[in-house]
Structure formats: C-alpha cells, structure tokens
Amino acid sequence: MIRIFVTGGTFDKEYNELTGTLSFKDTHLPEMLRLGRCRVEVTIRTLMMIDSLDMTEADRAIIVAQCRQASESQVLVTHGTDTMVDTARALAGDAGLGGKTIVLTGAMVPYAFGSSDGLFNLGSALSFVQVLPPGVYLAMNGRAFTWNEVAKNRETGVFEGQ
Amino acid sequence: MIRIFVTGGTFDKEYNELTGTLSFKDTHLPEMLRLGRCRVEVTIRTLMMIDSLDMTEADRAIIVAQCRQASESQVLVTHGTDTMVDTARALAGDAGLGGKTIVLTGAMVPYAFGSSDGLFNLGSALSFVQVLPPGVYLAMNGRAFTWNEVAKNRETGVFEGQ
Amino acid sequence: MIRIFVTGGTFDKEYNELTGTLSFKDTHLPEMLRLGRCRVEVTIRTLMMIDSLDMTEADRAIIVAQCRQASESQVLVTHGTDTMVDTARALAGDAGLGGKTIVLTGAMVPYAFGSSDGLFNLGSALSFVQVLPPGVYLAMNGRAFTWNEVAKNRETGVFEGQ
Amino acid sequence: MIRIFVTGGTFDKEYNELTGTLSFKDTHLPEMLRLGRCRVEVTIRTLMMIDSLDMTEADRAIIVAQCRQASESQVLVTHGTDTMVDTARALAGDAGLGGKTIVLTGAMVPYAFGSSDGLFNLGSALSFVQVLPPGVYLAMNGRAFTWNEVAKNRETGVFEGQ
Numbered sequence: 001m002i003r004i005f006v007t008g009g010t011f012d013k014e015y016n017e018l019t020g021t022l023s024f025k026d027t028h029l030p031e032m033l034r035l036g037r038c039r040v041e042v043t044i045r046t047l048m049m050i051d052s053l054d055m056t057e058a059d060r061a062i063i064v065a066q067c068r069q070a071s072e073s074q075v076l077v078t079h080g081t082d083t084m085v086d087t088a089r090a091l092a093g094d095a096g097l098g099g100k101t102i103v104l105t106g107a108m109v110p111y112a113f114g115s116s117d118g119l120f121n122l123g124s125a126l127s128f129v130q131v132l133p134p135g136v137y138l139a140m141n142g143r144a145f146t147w148n149e150v151a152k153n154r155e156t157g158v159f160e161g162q
Numbered sequence: 163m164i165r166i167f168v169t170g171g172t173f174d175k176e177y178n179e180l181t182g183t184l185s186f187k188d189t190h191l192p193e194m195l196r197l198g199r200c201r202v203e204v205t206i207r208t209l210m211m212i213d214s215l216d217m218t219e220a221d222r223a224i225i226v227a228q229c230r231q232a233s234e235s236q237v238l239v240t241h242g243t244d245t246m247v248d249t250a251r252a253l254a255g256d257a258g259l260g261g262k263t264i265v266l267t268g269a270m271v272p273y274a275f276g277s278s279d280g281l282f283n284l285g286s287a288l289s290f291v292q293v294l295p296p297g298v299y300l301a302m303n304g305r306a307f308t309w310n311e312v313a314k315n316r317e318t319g320v321f322e323g324q
Numbered sequence: 325m326i327r328i329f330v331t332g333g334t335f336d337k338e339y340n341e342l343t344g345t346l347s348f349k350d351t352h353l354p355e356m357l358r359l360g361r362c363r364v365e366v367t368i369r370t371l372m373m374i375d376s377l378d379m380t381e382a383d384r385a386i387i388v389a390q391c392r393q394a395s396e397s398q399v400l401v402t403h404g405t406d407t408m409v410d411t412a413r414a415l416a417g418d419a420g421l422g423g424k425t426i427v428l429t430g431a432m433v434p435y436a437f438g439s440s441d442g443l444f445n446l447g448s449a450l451s452f453v454q455v456l457p458p459g460v461y462l463a464m465n466g467r468a469f470t471w472n473e474v475a476k477n478r479e480t481g482v483f484e485g486q
Numbered sequence: 487m488i489r490i491f492v493t494g495g496t497f498d499k500e501y502n503e504l505t506g507t508l509s510f511k512d513t514h515l516p517e518m519l520r521l522g523r524c525r526v527e528v529t530i531r532t533l534m535m536i537d538s539l540d541m542t543e544a545d546r547a548i549i550v551a552q553c554r555q556a557s558e559s560q561v562l563v564t565h566g567t568d569t570m571v572d573t574a575r576a577l578a579g580d581a582g583l584g585g586k587t588i589v590l591t592g593a594m595v596p597y598a599f600g601s602s603d604g605l606f607n608l609g610s611a612l613s614f615v616q617v618l619p620p621g622v623y624l625a626m627n628g629r630a631f632t633w634n635e636v637a638k639n640r641e642t643g644v645f646e647g648q
Contacts, residue, residue, distance in 0.1 A: 010506060017594040018643050020496060020537075020568075022508065036282030037270055038304035039320055051506075082506075108199055108503040113599045120198030123285030126304050131293045142200035142288050157504050158201055172344060179432040180481050182334060182375075182406075184346065213344075244344075270341040275437045319342050360606030361594055362628035363644055432523055444522030447609030450628050455617045466524035466612050482525055 002042045002129060003072040004029060007063060007087075008049040009080030011118050013110040024049040028111045029078065032122050040126060043072070052080025052087075052106075060090045068096040074129045078122075081106045081152055081159075084138055088147035092136040103129040105139045108157050164204045164291060165234040166191060169225060169249075170211040171242030173280050175272040186211040190273045191240065194284050202288060205234070214242025214249075214268075222252045230258040236291045240284075243268045243314055243321075246300055250309035254298040265291040267301045270319050326366045326453060327396040328353060331387060331411075332373040333404030335442050337434040348373040352435045353402065356446050364450060367396070376404025376411075376430075384414045392420040398453045402446075405430045405476055405483075408462055412471035416460040427453040429463040432481050487527045488615060489558040490515060493549060493573075494535040495566030497604050499596040510535040514597045515564065518608050526612060529558070538566025538573075538592075546576045554582040560615045564608075567592045567638055567645075570624055574633035578622040589615040591625045594643050 006012065006027045013022045029044050047066055048059060067075050079087055084104050091102055105125035111118035125139035136147040140159040149162050168174065168189045175184045191206050209228055210221060229237050241249055246266050253264055267287035273280035287301035298309040302321040315322050330336065330351045337346045353368050371390055372383055391399050403411055408428050415426055429449035435442035449463035460471040464483040473486050492498065492513045499508045515530050533552055534545060553561050565573055570590050577588055591611035597604035611625035622633040626645040639646050 010503075015595055015599055017496075018640070020508075022506075032282070033304075035277060035279060036286075036304060037279045037302075037320065038282070040304040109501055112601070113501055115197060115598070117197060117199045119281040120194070120200070120285035123282035123304065124198075124289040127286040127289035127301070127306065128293065130306070131290065139289070140199075142195075142198060142202040142285065144289065144292070154504070158199065172341075177433055177437055179334075180478070182346075184344075271339055274439070275339055277436070316342070356606070357628075359601060359603060360610075360628060361603045361626075361644065362606070364628040439521060441521060441523045443605040444518070444524070444609035447606035447628065448522075448613040451610040451613035451625070451630065452617065454630070455614065463613070464523075466519075466522060466526040466609065468613065468616070482523065 001072050002040055002074045002076060002126065003070045004042050004044045004076045004078070005063065005066055006044065006046040006049070006078050007052070007055070007080070009052050009078060009106045010110055011078050011107040012049065014112050022110070027078075028118075032111060032119055036119065036123055038126065040130070052083040055080070055083055055087070060087055063087060064090055064094050064097075067091060067100065067102055068094060070100075073100050073134075075100055075102045076125050076129050077102065077104045079104045079106050081108065081140070085147070085151060088136050088138055092147045097136070099134050101129055101132050101134050102136045103132070103139050103144070104137070163234050164202055164236045164238060164288065165232045166204050166206045166238045166240070167225065167228055168206065168208040168211070169214070169217070169239060169241050171214050171240060171268045172272055173240050173269040174211065176274050184272070189240075190280075194273060194281055198281065198285055200288065202292070214245040217242070217245055217249070222249050225249060226252055226256050226259075229253060229262065229264055230256060235262050235296075237262055237264045238287050238291050239264065239266045241266045241268050243270065243302070247309070247313060250298050250300055254309045259298070261296050263291055263294050263296050264298045265294070265301050265306070266299070325396050326364055326398045326400060326450065327394045328366050328368045328400045328402070329387065329390055330368065330370040330373070330402050331376070331379070331404070333376050333402060333430045334434055335402050335431040336373065338436050346434070351402075352442075356435060356443055360443065360447055362450065364454070376407040379404070379407055379411070384411055387411060388414055388418050388421075391415060391424065391426055392418060394424075397424050397458075399424055399426045400449050400453050401426065401428045403428045403430050405432065405464070409471070409475060412460050412462055416471045421460070423458050425453055425456050425458050426460045427456070427463050427468070428461070487529065487558050488560045488562060488612065489556045490528050490530045490562045490564070491549065491552055492530065492532040492535070493538070493541070493563060493565050495538050495564060495592045496596055497564050497593040498535065500598050508596070513564075514604075518597060518605055522605065522609055524612065526616070536566075538569040541566070541569055541573070546573050549573060550576055550580050550583075553577060553586065553588055554580060556586075559586050559620075561586055561588045562611050562615050563588065563590045565590045565592050567594065567626070571633070571637060574622050574624055578633045583622070585620050587615055587618050587620050588622045589618070589625050589630070590623070
C-alpha cells in the first residue's frame with residue numbers, strides 16, 4: 001500500500017479558458033493512474049494545490065507532518081519542481097520519518113497538455129518508491145536522486161546529481 | 163547505462179490510414195524518452211517489430227542471445243503483452259544472463275493512441291531496471307513481477323501475481 | 325437546427341485493448357462537439373455503427389429514408405470513407421430530398437487516436453451544411469464536393485474532384 | 487487559393503517549461519492543416535504573434551493593409567478571441583476590401599493543449615471562407631457571424647449573435 005500526497009505544482013495545472021491563465025482545479029492523479037492501468041494499491045490525499053514557488057515553511061511543515069503520520073511506509077509526494085529540493089530537505093531533517101521511503105516527483109509540463117512528462121514521471125516515481133530503501137528521494141528525468149545530491153538546473157530544466 | 167531492446171508489441175503499433183489496419187513502422191521509444199525528459203543513458207536497438215502472438219522460438223532465441231551479448235548489466239525489453247511471460251521464461255532459463263537485471267514491459271494500448279499506458283509503463287520499467295537485483299522481471303500495471311510469479315489475465319488485461 | 329446521423333466509419337472506431345482490434349462502441353460526436361465548443365443546435369441519432377465496406381444496400385436505404393423523414397433541412401451524415409461516394413449517390417437519387425442540404429463526412433484516422441482528422445472534418449462539415457444550397461455533398465480534406473464530382477483516391481487516401 | 491494571416495492569439499500559445507508561462511513560438515497552422523489532411527491551397531503568412539489584448543490600432547492597421555493587398559479573394563485571419571470583434575470592425579470599415587470574403591477565427595484553448603477547440607475552428611473557418619459571400623465574418627463555436635452582429639460573452643467564453 002502506497003500513500004500519495006498531492007501538493008499541486010506544474011503536474012496539476014490547467015488552462016483556464018475564460019481568463020487565459022494557468023490555475024489549479026482538481027488533481028489529475030486518479031485519471032493518470034487509470035490511464036497507466038495501475039494496480040498498485042494507493043491512497044491519495046490532496047494536502048494543498050499550489051505553485052511550489054508559493055510554498056511557505058508552514059506548508060512544508062504540513063507535508064512533513066502528514067508524511068510522519070502516514071501509516072504506510074512508502075510515500076509519494078507530487079510537488080512543483082522549483083522548490084522540490086527544499087521540501088525534500090525538510091523531510092530528510094525530520095527524525096520521525098526514519099523508516100519510510102519517500103519519493104517526490106513532479107512535471108515540467110502540465111499533465112493536461114499534450115506534451116507532458118507527467119505520466120512518465122508518475123510511473124517512474126511509483127516504481128522507485130516500491131523498491132528503494134528508506135530515505136528521501138527525488139524522481140525526475142527517469143532517475144532517482146537522494147535528496148542531498150541533486151539540484152534543478154534552471155537553465156535546462158533538468159535535475160542533476162551534485 | 164541501460165540497454166533497450168525493441169521487439170514490437172502493442173507499444174509500437176500504429177494506425178495505417180490507407181488500409182485501416184494496425185501495423186508497425188518505426189519504434190516510438192526515442193520520442194517517448196524525449197517526452198519523459200529522460201536523462202538516463204540508454205542505447206536502443208530494434209531486434210524485431212512483431213506482434214508477440216507471432217513470436218517464434220527462433221525469435222525468442224534472438225532476444226536471449228542479444229541480452230546475453232549486451233555489455234550493459236541493466237536491460238529493458240519492450241514486448242507484446244500476450245507472450246511476454248514466455249519470453250521472460252526463456253530469458254530466465256539462460257545461465258549466461260545470471261548477473262543481469264532484465265525488465266520486460268509493454269502496453270495495452272498503442273502509444274500513438276490517445277489513451278495509452280505506454281509512457282507510464284516505460285517510466286516504470288526504466289526505474290525498476292535501475293534498482294532491482296539481477297533477475298528477470300515484468301513491469302506492468304505499476305508493479306514489478308518476478309518472471310515465474312506472474313500471468314496475464316486475459317479477461318481483464320491485467321498482470322497478476324501467481 | 326441541424327440533424328446529424330451517425331453511421332460509424334473510421335471516425336468512431338476504437339481500440340479494444342483486450343482483443344487488440346479496432347471496433348465500435350458509442351459515437352464520439354457529442355464529445356467532439358463539446359471539444360469544439362459548438363453552439364449550433366444539433367440533434368444526433370445513431371443509425372448504425374459499421375465499417376462502410378460492410379454497408380449493404382439495405383443499410384443505405386435506411387440512411388436515405390431517415391434523411392427524407394428528417395424535419396431539418398440541414399443534415400450531416402458521418403460515414404466511413406471507403407463507400408461514402410456510394411451513399412451520396414443513393415441520397416442524390418432520392419427525389420424526396422430535393423430541398424435539403426446533406427453533407428457526408430468521415431475521417432482517415434479514428435477520433436480516439438492522437439492524430440485524427442476527425443475534429444477538423446467535423447468543423448468543416450458542420451460549416452458547409454449551414455451555407456451550401458440544397459444538394460448532396462462530401463466534406464473531406466477541407467473541401468466540399470458535389471456528390472457526382474468526387475472520388476476517393478485509394479493510393480493517397482485523398483478525395484479528389486472528378 | 488486561400489490566404490491565411492496569422493496574428494497569434496490563444497490558438498498559437500505554448501507552454502514554456504522553463505518559465506512556467508504561456509508564450510508564443512512558431513505558428514501551429516501548417517501542422518494543423520496537415521493533421522486535417524487539408525488539400526485546399528493556402529498561403530500562410532505570420533503578421534504578428536501577440537495576445538489580442540495587446541493589439542494596438544497600429545497592429546490592426548497592418549492586418550487591414552495586408553488583407554487589402556492580398557491577391558486572394560478569400561482570406562482567413564487567426565486572432566485572439568478577446569478583441570477579434572474589434573479587428574473585424576476595422577476590416578469592415580475599409581472600403582478597399584469590398585470584394586473579399588474575410589473570416590476571423592481563434593481558439594479558447596491553445597492548440598498545443600489536449601482539449602483545444604482549435605482544429606475544429608480551423609476546419610470551420612476554412613469551410614466558411616470558401617462559400618460565404620464577400621464580407622467580414624467571425625467563425626467561432628461552429629457558427630459564422632457577420633462582424634457587426636456578434637459579441638464575445640466574457641462570462642461563458644461563447645460568441646453570441648447580437
């Protein structure tokens with residue numbers, strides 16, 4: 001059984017055709033898991049629906065607390081890519097999470113758009129979380145990175161080992 | 163470095179608009195890896211482009227030989243779902259593959275169609291192959307199965323543990 | 325008010341993931357009109373769901389009778405491309421249709437697949453039927469053809485004036 | 487032969503994955519015509535690539551001048567929906583356009599996104615421009631409106647007759 005926490009990010013952004021802007025409505029996670037014919041047992045909970053640039057320390061504290069309280073030992077967090085590393089650090093700094101495998105993932109292009117990397121990343125993150133040993137990881141670009149060995153290259157949009 | 167062998171299957175089927183039938187042209191793997199913003203180093207080689215129901219023992223022998231000869235220790239094989247288990251068994255029966263992690267994956271719906279599970283499965287298989295210990299596995303429905311503990315349920319199209 | 329008669333054809337074919345074949349379920353017309361934000365008043369009726377190569381003279385008689393009985397003077401018929409011209413001829417041969425504008429359209433690639441021409445053709449046919457004078461027409465490849473001045477080039481899949 | 491002038495608008499907006507914003511690159515018109523298997527002869531020229539809310543009177547003067555100078559008597563203009571009516575009015579006010587059929591169209595959702603009305607609208611506009619008498623029209627929501635008998639309802643995003 002895997003716990004999935006949704007926090008928003010590019011992953012779940014949609015085009016609002018009345019305002020011509022990008023915004024959040026509901027998460028696309030259930031639809032994406034259906035598309036992937038996923039048969040892993042998951043419980044999805046939306047913690048927030050925000051751009052990760054707008055994420056405060058209080059928001060991060062909520063994510064950390066929810067991961068700590070989750071009864072599952074495998075936890076996937078969908079998150080905006082811009083501050084994904086910061087949230088991973090906050091999670092890694094919490095002693096109460098010791099025995100859990102926590103994987104953060106996101107997308108460079110919203111799932112609702114044609115050319116999204118979201119479905120690939122979700123398949124990747126769901127797989128890594130089932131087999132990696134306890135710890136906090138980022139799953140992006142087909143790779144898994146330990147939380148303190150990765151940074152997003154803002155020029156290229158690619159996550160790179162440090 | 164991961165080796166990817168393409169053998170065809172639903173994954174790579176396309177709609178031929180002149181004949182109104184499904185057939186094979188080139189593999190979609192490079193395009194799918196681009197869409198997934200995949201930065202894992204891979205080498206792709208197309209071994210055949212066939213429906214797995216048409217796969218002969220000679221075809222399977224080619225796949226086994228290629229997996230044995232590959233210098234990479236992580237190998238991903240795209241394959242039709244109908245006889246994926248048979249090819250996995252052939253691979254597992256080859257003593258020369260002992261030290262390699264081989265993951266087979268496929269799709270229930272062609273990648274070229276709107277509602278394909280292909281991108282999800284590719285993200286999943288690429289992740290499993292990087293972290294699972296040596297052995298032969300199937301990656302479908304978000305899960306990894308050891309080759310001798312899985313069967314495709316033909317009523318539901320779902321791979322199930324045995 | 326426009327009457328739309330659905331007869332099947334490539335337009336409405338779907339991929340059956342259990343059998344790996346193309347088949348019919350329900351028509352995609354309502355979904356396509358919603359996607360096109362269409363605000364023209366239409367009434368949709370499915371007459372049959374068949375490949376136009378399987379269409380018999382009895383099937384054509386049903387289409388002709390339904391077009392004759394329709395109270396609307398603008399009628400759109402979705403149809404497989406292979407025998408679209410034959411059905412157009414049957415319609416043109418019916419004296420009772422004199423005052424109506426009837427437009428047949430279809431698709432080279434199923435709407436459910438990524439690269440379909442279906443939405444373009446539907447927008448085209450719906451527009452032509454509103455402004456063309458009474459008669460029987462085919463709307464394909466962005467053009468409208470009078471029923472007796474067109475043939476499908478089976479080498480290229482393109483409808484050409486004769 | 488139809489002349490197509492591209493001015494930008496939602497139609498051609500793309501998601502910039504590095505900045506997370508919507509912006510313009512190249513027009514999608516050629517790709518859309520290819521998808522629609524369009525065989526109408528067209529000449530495409532990009533006049534500007536802007537949001538129609540940013541369109542100035544000088545920009546409108548360019549569009550009017552280009553429509554006047556075009557040798558084709560059928561002209562299609564892609565345009566943002568917010569000020570499409572304003573540009574139509576500017577075109578209608580130019581005496582030199584008297585003999586031409588000019589149709590403006592656009593989209594509520596960018597073509598590059600999954601759920602766009604763009605392909606439907608393009609099929610519709612291309613069809614209307616071939617058969618409507620000289621004048622200036624808007625093609626949206628499956629309908630053609632004379633320039634002075636339409637307004638965009640900003641609450642619903644729908645173009646309505648006045």
